[in-house]
Amino acid sequence: TQLQINTNLEVVAATIHYSNQNLTVCSIYLPPRVIFPQREFKELLSSLPHPFLILGDTNSKHSLWGSPTTDVRGSKLAQIMEDQSLHVLNNGNPTYHQINNNYFSHIDTSICTPGLDIQFNWDTESDLYDSDHFPIIITHHTPDINTDIPKRWNFEKTSKENIQMYSNSISLPSNFQDANTACSEITNHILEMANYYITKTSGKINHKYFNPWWTDEIAVAIRERRKALRILNRASTPDNRTKFMRARAKARFLINQSKKISWCRFVSTINRYTPLSKIWKKIKNLTTKLLRNQKL
Numbered sequence: 001t002q003l004q005i006n007t008n009l010e011v012v013a014a015t016i017h018y019s020n021q022n023l024t025v026c027s028i029y030l031p032p033r034v035i036f037p038q039r040e041f042k043e044l045l046s047s048l049p050h051p052f053l054i055l056g057d058t059n060s061k062h063s064l065w066g067s068p069t070t071d072v073r074g075s076k077l078a079q080i081m082e083d084q085s086l087h088v089l090n091n092g093n094p095t096y097h098q099i100n101n102n103y104f105s106h107i108d109t110s111i112c113t114p115g116l117d118i119q120f121n122w123d124t125e126s127d128l129y130d131s132d133h134f135p136i137i138i139t140h141h142t143p144d145i146n147t148d149i150p151k152r153w154n155f156e157k158t159s160k161e162n163i164q165m166y167s168n169s170i171s172l173p174s175n176f177q178d179a180n181t182a183c184s185e186i187t188n189h190i191l192e193m194a195n196y197y198i199t200k201t202s203g204k205i206n207h208k209y210f211n212p213w214w215t216d217e218i219a220v221a222i223r224e225r226r227k228a229l230r231i232l233n234r235a236s237t238p239d240n241r242t243k244f245m246r247a248r249a250k251a252r253f254l255i256n257q258s259k260k261i262s263w264c265r266f267v268s269t270i271n272r273y274t275p276l277s278k279i280w281k282k283i284k285n286l287t288t289k290l291l292r293n294q295k296l
Contacts, residue, residue: 005047009040011056013048018140023116024049028056036060036073038080045084053089053120054111057133066092067106077109086111089122095134099245102236108133127226130252151200158199169193213255213262221251 003013003024013026026048030037048054061067062074064081065088081088088111095108110122119141124134155163170190228244270279 003049005044007040007044007047009037009044011044015049021051022049024052026052026054026056028054028058030056030058030060030073032059036076038076041077041080042084045080045086051113051116053116053138054109055136055138056109057107058109059107060109061106064088065090065106065109066094081111085114087114087117088112089117089120089138091122093124093134095124095136097128097132097134099132099232099241102232102241108136110136110138127222128229130248130255151202153194154199154201158197162197162199165197169197212266213258215254215258218251218254218258221247221254225251 001015003015005011005013005026010029010031011026013024015022015024017023026044028044030041045054058073058077060073060077061069061071062078063070064074064078067074070078080086088109090106090108090110092106094104094106096105097103098105112120121139121141123137123139125137126134129135170193225244225247228240228247232240232244266282270282
């Protein structure tokens with residue numbers, strides 16, 4: 001549920017429900033080269049329902065969240081956190097990368113009320129994903145849940161020879177006392193032979209998803225972009241910087257081009273005769289991650 005916050009700051013906040021409790025999540029942007037808005041920030045803190053997470057680009061540096069240097073904005077923010085007994089989730093990884101001079105900094109902060117810091121894990125992605133800020137991943141510590149599903153017979157991955165041997169191995173009992181005994185013996189025999197000859201599924205859920213515009217060419221381009229970034233991080237030379245910028249531009253071009261083609265292809269499948277149920281199904285596929293065997 002989105003919250004209405006009365007402030008001049010660039011913020012958006014919402015309340016979500018998790019682990020049988022409500023949590024306020026607030027996203028904020030504090031532009032650089034302006035005086036840190038101490039009063040407005042304190043008023044924002046007092047208006048947010050507890051517990052809360054404040055996530056955003058505060059353009060402030062402090063050793064508290066891993067920065068090797070501390071600036072005035074960082075000192076003011078850290079003092080407010082101390083006064084309000086707030087905690088920081090950052091693990092010390094840099095969150096910003098300026099490509100031109102290969103400069104890393106810690107200007108994004110994730111702040112929480114007491115108790116949430118032991119419930120969440122904070123980390124950054126290694127890839128910039130065509131941005132100058134590293135994506136921040138915040139995960140909740142939850143007990144492991146068994147997501148295995150029952151194993152099933154997989155005849156498609158079983159050889160024809162095994163299927164033939166399985167069929168030949170099944171025999172009916174010649175003598176039996178009653179129908180229930182015969183049924184039980186036949187069932188056990190069929191299952192025993194099937195376990196021996198027929199391949200089974202793994203019983204694991206396939207969590208691999210894809211976007212409808214994803215292609216092998218894009219995968220290669222992104223892999224090359226990540227490789228170029230790693231090389232640039234190891235050796236910040238003009239040549240390495242140029243190679244990274246070219247790899248990034250190529251990946252960006254391929255992604256935008258593929259998205260456009262995919263969208264045109266999707267729109268072309270809809271006309272005035274398309275059933276409404278089919279249209280809603282396509283819309284649902286667009287708004288969720290898709291399994292590889294689903295098609296738009």
